[in-house]
Amino acid sequence: MRSVIDNDYLTVVSRLLIGGIFISASIYKIIDPGAFAKTIWYYHIVPGAWINLVALVIPWLELFCGLTLILGIFYLGAVFWANLMTIGFIVVLASTIVRGLDIDCGCFRAAQSATEPAWNALFFDVVMLVFTVQMLLSNSRKWRLQRSG
Amino acid sequence: MVTRQAFLLLLVAILFGLVANLVSPNRIDFIGQYRDLSDGSGPVVPPAAQEGDPPFIDINVAQFEFSTGTSLFIDATEPEEFECGTIPGSINIPFEHLPDDLGTYFDSVLQGIPKDYSLIVFCTGEECDLSLHLARNLQSFGYTAVSIFFGGAREWEKSGFDMERRKRCGQL
Numbered sequence: 001m002r003s004v005i006d007n008d009y010l011t012v013v014s015r016l017l018i019g020g021i022f023i024s025a026s027i028y029k030i031i032d033p034g035a036f037a038k039t040i041w042y043y044h045i046v047p048g049a050w051i052n053l054v055a056l057v058i059p060w061l062e063l064f065c066g067l068t069l070i071l072g073i074f075y076l077g078a079v080f081w082a083n084l085m086t087i088g089f090i091v092v093l094a095s096t097i098v099r100g101l102d103i104d105c106g107c108f109r110a111a112q113s114a115t116e117p118a119w120n121a122l123f124f125d126v127v128m129l130v131f132t133v134q135m136l137l138s139n140s141r142k143w144r145l146q147r148s149g
Numbered sequence: 150m151v152t153r154q155a156f157l158l159l160l161v162a163i164l165f166g167l168v169a170n171l172v173s174p175n176r177i178d179f180i181g182q183y184r185d186l187s188d189g190s191g192p193v194v195p196p197a198a199q200e201g202d203p204p205f206i207d208i209n210v211a212q213f214e215f216s217t218g219t220s221l222f223i224d225a226t227e228p229e230e231f232e233c234g235t236i237p238g239s240i241n242i243p244f245e246h247l248p249d250d251l252g253t254y255f256d257s258v259l260q261g262i263p264k265d266y267s268l269i270v271f272c273t274g275e276e277c278d279l280s281l282h283l284a285r286n287l288q289s290f291g292y293t294a295v296s297i298f299f300g301g302a303r304e305w306e307k308s309g310f311d312m313e314r315r316k317r318c319g320q321l
Contacts, residue, residue: 030169031175032175033170033173033175033177034175034177037177037181037196038195038196038197041181041195041196042275042276043276044275044276048181048182049180049181050181051181052177052178052179052180052181053179053180055177056166056167056169056170056177056179057159057162057163057166057167058162059166060161060162060163060165060166060169061158061159061162063162064158064161064162064165065158068158074154074157074158075154076150076151076154076155077151077153077154077155077156077157077158078154078158080151080154080155081155081158081159096276
């Protein structure tokens, strides 16, 4: 099991996959923070006064997290945020299902209407978590620009 | 090491987020003016609301209109959700399944209803914007007294008013 987790190729695939997902998920949110803020509002989790600040910061955190994962710099910090954000998304999506809310997750695009089931996004995030946890546990340091840390 | 790197990444993200917003053509206010949740202190107005939209009404006005019986309540949600629970006496116009010829459709569904009759459009709850879209369409087809109860069936039920249920389902 240890050898699988530490596998250099698996680790680099995880980095590219998760990094790419975070980067692509951040683009529309950075371009149109207003649309992302509306998506956050529909979740009814963030207090009203904080919604815009969260909508401005999270996409950039996703972008830098994705870039640093792929490049292998500030790697431990990037892995930390990748895990924390993925767990956060899972908790938020699960809470919408528990509360019976029926909303577009707004993960990769602005929410167009309130019809997309959260189950698909939740499943996607759980699969993502497998890869982020693998990066967290892996001791592989290959193909990183910054070997230390 | 982890904490330092994580903190640095967050700091850079905050910095870029705030600075980028200053120069972005899609700039937004740093502090949003959003209503948190329906608490009976006024109508719920979604961020997607625009100037020219039908007026939004709160639970008190909705209940008043209901008790006077001078308005038609229209539920914009899916038929399955409509059957799970709605405001008594409502009709269902599921916005997601509207035909192309909207004018003829509205006229047939709302047969005998004068164009200036009070129509109150709602949906499941505050996460659902189908009521907003349906109300805009009704307005554009000449219905002049359309209003939106955005708190929807959930706020109605939370306020302790009776619901009409055609089948047993989970919580709305």
